[in-house]
Amino acid sequence: MNQNELKKAAALAALDFIEDDSIVGVGTGSTVGYFIEGLASIKHKLQGAVSSSEDSSAKLRALGIEVFDLNSVDYLDLYVDGADEITEHKHMIKGGGAALTREKIVAAVAKTFVCIVDGSKQVDILGNFPLPVEVIPMARSYVARELVKLGGDPVWRQGVVTDNGNLILDVHNLEILNPVELEAKINQIVGVVTNGLFAKRGADIVLVASESGVQQL
Numbered sequence: 001m002n003q004n005e006l007k008k009a010a011a012l013a014a015l016d017f018i019e020d021d022s023i024v025g026v027g028t029g030s031t032v033g034y035f036i037e038g039l040a041s042i043k044h045k046l047q048g049a050v051s052s053s054e055d056s057s058a059k060l061r062a063l064g065i066e067v068f069d070l071n072s073v074d075y076l077d078l079y080v081d082g083a084d085e086i087t088e089h090k091h092m093i094k095g096g097g098a099a100l101t102r103e104k105i106v107a108a109v110a111k112t113f114v115c116i117v118d119g120s121k122q123v124d125i126l127g128n129f130p131l132p133v134e135v136i137p138m139a140r141s142y143v144a145r146e147l148v149k150l151g152g153d154p155v156w157r158q159g160v161v162t163d164n165g166n167l168i169l170d171v172h173n174l175e176i177l178n179p180v181e182l183e184a185k186i187n188q189i190v191g192v193v194t195n196g197l198f199a200k201r202g203a204d205i206v207l208v209a210s211e212s213g214v215q216q217l
């Protein structure tokens with residue numbers, strides 16, 4: 001199986017977690033793209049979805065799935081999303097698609113976060129994938145200097161503007177030994193909207209697809 005087939009296998013396995021008549025929290029990215037295709041096949045059972053990006057909202061609507069404003073929803077049972085890296089502690093780096101802030105918001109509302117990945121995303125220590133940080137545009141240089149003080153090498157993802165109108169710095173060469181602490185520390189830098197460490201609120205269930213099938217962690 002190639003990587004896309006593995007992403008699809010993990011994504012379709014997440015459909016089993018959806019309750020009848022529910023509103024599903026939907027993440028962003030290529031793995032979630034397969035999940036959205038799968039959702040279309042059971043859309044008659046759903047009220048609809050809350051989405052973490054304009055991209056996912058457009059895909060959902062194109063398949064006839066209603067997209068609700070998060071402000072009109074008090075409660076979400078389930079949030080399904082991919083990751084760029086994930087550890088055995090279910091801590092993640094996310095934001096390769098620049099959707100990290102909205103993803104973190106929808107995840108915060110949901111009772112259960114189901115992370116869907118192919119086996120290549122599993123790591124012992126986070127940080128080989130550069131850590132995305134969403135930044136208010138006028139603070140870009142200041143935040144970059146502060147990230148250097150934390151030991152990282154920030155690189156501006158030029159040409160990318162987030163759905164919130166902000167910029168992304170990708171921080172290379174960080175040694176992430178304590179993800180919970182680093183997530184909080186980076187979020188305290190003035191001008192940072194949020195960073196792509198999902199450690200304080202990690203995943204609850206991980207569905208990992210490999211040649212031998214989809215394993216639930």
Ligand SMILES: O=C[C@H](O)[C@H](O)[C@H](O)COP(=O)(O)O
Pocket residue numbers: 027028029030031032081082083084093094095096097098099100103
């Ligand atoms: O901003 C993007 C998200 O955090 C994605 O969940 C993450 O980048 C994984 O994406 P993909 O499923 O395309 O590998």
